[in-house]
Amino acid sequence: MKGHHLALRQFVVKVHTRCDLACDHCYVYEHADQSWQAKPKVVPSETVTRIATRIADHARSRELSDVSVILHGGEPLLAGPERLDEILTILNLHISPAAELRMKVHTNAVLLSERYLDVFDKHAVHIGVSLDGDREANDRHRRYANGRSSYDRVVGSIELLRRYRPHLFSGILCTIDTMNDPIRVYESLLRLEPPKIDFLLPHATWNQPPPRRSETEYADWLGAIYDRWEKDARPVRIRLFDSIIRTTYGQSSLSEAIGVEPSSLVVIDTDGSYEQVDSLKVAFDGAPATGLDVFQHSLDAVAGHPGITARQQGVEGLSATCQACPVVSSCGGGLYPHRFRDDSFDNPSVYCADLFTLISHVREATQMQAHQVSPQTIETLAAGYGGAAEIRSLIGSQISIRRALITDERMASAEPDAARTLVDLDEAFRGAVNGVIAHPYVRVWAVGFLRGAAPSGHLRNIAAAVAARAGAHLKIRADVRAGAVHLPTVGTLADVDGDDVWIEVDEGRVRTIDGSGEWRPVRTLLAAGHSVVVEDADPYRDCHQWPAAGRLSDQELARWQESFAAAWELIAADYPEYLPGLRAGLTTLMPLRPDPTGRDVSSAARHAFGAVAAALPADPATLALLLIHEFQHVKLGAILDMFDLYDETVEKTFYAPWRPDPRPLEGLLQGTYAHIAVADFWRRRRHVAPDPATHEFARWRAQTSEAITTLATSEALTELGDAFVARMRDTLAPWLLEALPHEVEEQARAASAAHLKAFQSQS
Template identity: 50%
Template sequence: MTRSLLPITQFVVKVHSRCDLACDHCYVYEHADTSWRARPKVIGDEVLARAAERIGEHAAAHGLAVVRVVLHGGEPLLAGPERLRRAAEEFRAALPPGCALDLRIHTNGVLLSPAFCELFDEVQIKVGISLDGDRAANDRHRRFADGRSSHPQVLRAVGLLRRPEYRHLYAGLLCTVDVDNDPVAVHDALAELDPPAVDFLLPHATWEQPPKRPAEQGANPYATWLLAVYDRWEAAGRPFAVRTFDSVHRTLHGLSSLTESLGLEPAALVVLETDGSFEQADSLKTAYDGAPATGLDVFTHSLDEVARHSGIAARQSGLAGLSATCRACPVVRSCGGGLYAHRYRADGGFDNPSVYCGDLMTLINGIADRGGRPPGPGATAHVVPAQAGEPAVPAGLTDPQLDELAGGHGGADTVRALVRSQLALTRAMLAAVRGASGLRTSAAWELLAELDSAAPSALDAVLGHPYARAWAARRLGGDPGAGIGPLAELAAAAAVRAGRGDTVAVPVRAGALHLPTLGRLDVAARTGEVLVTGAREGFTVRTADGEAVTVAAEGRADPRWQPVRRIRLAGGWTVALEDTDPQRDSHQWPVEDRLGEAELQAWTGALREATELLDRDLPGYAQGLRAGLSTVTPLRPGPPGRDVSAAARQAFGAVGIARPATAPTLALLLAHEFQHVKLGAVLDLVDLYDPADTALYDAPWRPDPRPFEGLFQGTYAHLAVTAFWGARVRGYDGLPGEAADHARAQFALWRGYTAEAVERLAGSGSLTALGSRFADGMRANVRPWLEVPLPGAAEDGARRARRARQPTAGTTGTG
């Protein structure tokens, strides 16, 4: 299949290939590519004329409305005023009618003079100047060859552009980040120069030549540095535009990026060297010698041929052109894999995440956390190790938190970090649904984006609903029953929660209006749409035939309204007993219909008793469960003698349970299933095992072999099962009786099963470095239970059960 050609709209034209500064971080002269040595110093008239002709032809053939040309170097001012005038005149004259020229020059400013400014005013060239901050910051790298500071000359150049007669030429400043510089001082120094825009650029680096990372500055120092600038920038009222920050804001809202280093928009840029050769982006000069070369030139090749070059195509292929790690990342549509050049590794080419992967994720997360949203605070993704062989901690989790999770536990703060990452994933998946469904002008989406700024807590409450993500996953997975209507339902629910008076058109499904997290309203029509208007005192639903139904926030509700019932548990913890949302049917067992009052009361009592028992006997598990379990979905009962429970991989925060006969069994099921919920969230952040492993593994508690993730999930869940029965054994210490004997038998069985499974995982050869860390943590969790003495009858019973390969009665779950 022939790739559809994407026209080139941005051209970097090298008008001079040498420089009057000797910046030690310059990618042109100091990095891998050395092609500059063999090129003419100045671009010739013939090259300029032919380049202008090629650009004009390309613009006419593709109906381009605007073309951007950046005059570059080396130092472009060394080309002299007449050469720059010639370039401006050639490019402008060659463009077809209706195509505008956005002409700019990027300079170090040393040679900028009133004469140059007069020329640029005449031929309409805007000026961007490279400056890394105050004198100390700038002189760290930007010096003359003899070591002299360039700072005074650059300030003089900026001063010229700030004059009233030249202010319209002032395009902005380009600042290369150095984490040894004070970020606040850099921001303030640049802000003093009143720029219209500032580009903060990561220094070019690859996996072969990684950026410096001072040990004392943490794992992601570039993110830390940029977030410090971001905070100062926000506090100052955003005194200038910042393409990086603005691009993060835009991509978090599903819009296009403003820079090639973020987002998934195809790159539409080519470089013209002084000898007339076409090259790919200059940043590739940092990868290896000759990396930007195309073998094409302005004399013998059209720009259509350049656009079809495999290297150009690789930078235009969006999500498909990213590594598997990047494609699995929940915030890939914001990060976009980072700058193409920064992905280079000698043994894998560019099929890698960015060498700044952790920094980019942390930056996106931090901006979202500060209100950039979506994808929400703490958003994380697969993160590549800073050094080969060194396991990376996912962004948003600290080392102690990761160790808590590896050991099977996870306190409130740790699980809240997982909650934030899952909210981020839901946001990213909804953006993907929008993109895949072509909803560029969806009223529901536009309202969601508006509420994200105006009422973020209302939106978070809805997007944090477990079954919002479950629907998005179905939709993206091609489920024919997953229509687009739930997007309007989510928008309406958020609008009702915001109470601003917004009106949303929502489709009726099976005779009901569904508002996620709020409830269900039966309406007369089986299909069609209703209008939902939220207000502080409740909301109103208007049907197609003009009927209006008002649902009050307080007081007597319309009998057709079935709200989500919430059960208040000890310590102020509230859990939704979800029996209205059609997306709740995401588990491995049929869901119950709307509960009657008697069953509701039975659930209320059982949950209160079960969670009190967990607080008492399993505090290491209960704290995280309180922080992360938001929803219990009643399931239909299983066969006699079998308790039924499940955790849906795409519904973080929810468990499905058929109410068991006793509260202790409910406590066991809650602890068991929430282990699956936690581990699923971790697996959304990092690979704990080789996904290419398709072998089946023996799970001690099942008669059938399991895929590797199934074995991992079951082992992790049974840490809580073992702890539950261990706590019961302690409670029966020294006591006789049938209940005590049952607890001892179960404890003997499950500690043996779990210990055996941990060793099977550890010896599989499929664990990543972080997976091995989890195996070590699980082994440390179960080891003390193996040392608890038990009666011989309990051990004998466990051995018989293991030989029979069937768990004894009283245990269940998805493991």
């Protein structure tokens, strides 16, 4: 059995079966299953011991690193602080040696006091509190049996929790009633500063549907809160919204209410009986029962119960209607009990229309807002750095921009068949579409087409590339450029005649229908598990300051591989702050022709986010410098796509201490930002190779400082631009205080003065 059923990790332990409130929407007391009446009021100590040993045995047999126990009821605080202390002690004593034990309690909080908080703090128990909004909203359902309001007691308890043991506060659980104003509910909960809010659909089935005035009333109610939440910049975690966003991008759900992840939860009642998910009580009397208990059955036996395994089958376990739904990866059929109708759970959720509408709304809004980046991210990037999270924010913005470009109506008009094909592929293989359009030179081509400088046919090649990455079958008339059909991120069909040719993509293989051409798959460079595409074939790659090299020979590719691996190792060892950003965002290396004078050349192109172009330098250290330097341009270009750092109407040019010619403000900003990293490279390098690194550091810190001053006094920066440049100055400031040999500093000053004099003589 162990090898065939998933492990159980979450255990809802009922410690008390009665409640001190009479909430009329409670699934325990107000719905079909009334088994609570035959259970012990408080879980006996011997039952707790048996529960704990069963969980420990299961954790050991399944080699679980951690398990969660949630104290529940009824109202668990009715057990009293001393009894809860005893229960928690027993659980810790038996389970903690087997696995890390994470404990929570879900409570209505009317009894919460300092004594309870001391107990929960002693055992590291996090506290979730049920509250349905402001006074009017909460008292619609959550009252004492005599009708008296519970609101003041609950809010007082939350304030005590925040004041006395704030680290134990895990969040608020709010059951939705659409008669309540959604924004008032949201604002009232937000004022209590919870770390998380969990909005819960009221439990219902097709046999007993929820009250509603329209088919999507619950979606409309939640959608209003979602829009406000986004406008407020997501000031609190809202588990339902977070789960929709996560599942939209292929991550796991945070809630059992949606998502296709297998359930790992079992309920254990006060009599030691194992039950399925507790909310099944809304379906029919006895619905949660398994017929198993802690005294006679192991948790391995529970894991194999049909009612448990039914919630572990992913998409395949859903109804045919759900399996065919475009939002199934987020919805997952909704909460299992909500699917019940006429003795069957093989149905969509009774909230099907609500879930579809809400998920579609959140997905659309999330994708529209993917180009937004938080102020904290901008501040980190302005300092010259930026780790994986910051770069992923930029990547999200670039995907949004590229989607907008390739779905532009002019694109669809020029290539209607390819546009429709991409829409179909996007519905089925969104990840593959994102992978292709993330290729740097797709945007270069798209911008060129919209400006009338590139042909439309490359859209067909992009569709073919998506099909190849997805393993889908596609026949399409591909565009030929310079005798080749290039599929971004996939490869090239070389030696093809004509302006276009029919190709077939099948299970990742690409060929021409007439059998002509030579297939050349894309090649990569690899270092420490990270790979980058060597782009020596894309017809739109020649957009850099220096001319592109032709296709690399095997020997040239081998030299690039050797140098890239060594450069990456050097960055990891000596410049680790830059490595996470490079790993997250550097996707492509484009070889340039060597400069005839022998100097090192490299470049980043404004519309080619993710790509660095370079001619192979003489040593890996120089390649490391070029990668760090040019990726600064890549980052700043993405930032400038989203934010106005300067007034674009300013036509004045400015002195750049490293250029013979005056620069427009964007050019000066780009150079200055990149040279922060250059100065940093030589600052650290001088401890390994003092000559010439010490001289280079002296030169670049002085020139970069001078350029920052020029930017700051340009009177052309926006408010955000002023803050951005100030953060750049903060990074450089301590480097200016680092002592260098007097003669080195004198040489740097003399060189700067000579450069300025030469510039002024030409002006």
